[in-house]
Amino acid sequence: MATVEIKNDKKEVTIPDGSLLAELDGKCSILFACKVGSCGSCKCKVTKGMENLEQPNDIEKAGLSAFGNDPSERLPCVAKIKKGKVTLEY
Numbered sequence: 401m402a403t404v405e406i407k408n409d410k411k412e413v414t415i416p417d418g419s420l421l422a423e424l425d426g427k428c429s430i431l432f433a434c435k436v437g438s439c440g441s442c443k444c445k446v447t448k449g450m451e452n453l454e455q456p457n458d459i460e461k462a463g464l465s466a467f468g469n470d471p472s473e474r475l476p477c478v479a480k481i482k483k484g485k486v487t488l489e490y
């Protein structure tokens with residue numbers, strides 16, 4: 401199991417290794433609207449553990465490019481965690 405810390409909520413959520421961070425929907429205050437990488441509502445800064453996320457796929461790259469292209473940011477609705485711990489802040 402992998403762990404995602406959501407700084408804004410001061411909590412940690414455990415999700416299966418290899419799963420989309422969309423698993424966090426309903427378990428934290430991150431707003432998941434479209435869940436397909438096109439609205440930017442879920443955009444978060446990864447403050448720790450970026451190495452524990454899969455590289456962005458083409459859909460996420462397109463979304464990130466549209467929403468500022470900050471290399472420390474990811475779209476949790478389409479980003480996958482490999483294992484370990486990731487810390488998010490929005």
Ligand code: FES
Pocket residue numbers: 431432433434435436437438439440441442443463475476477478
């Ligand atoms: S929920 Fe719309 S980009 Fe993630």
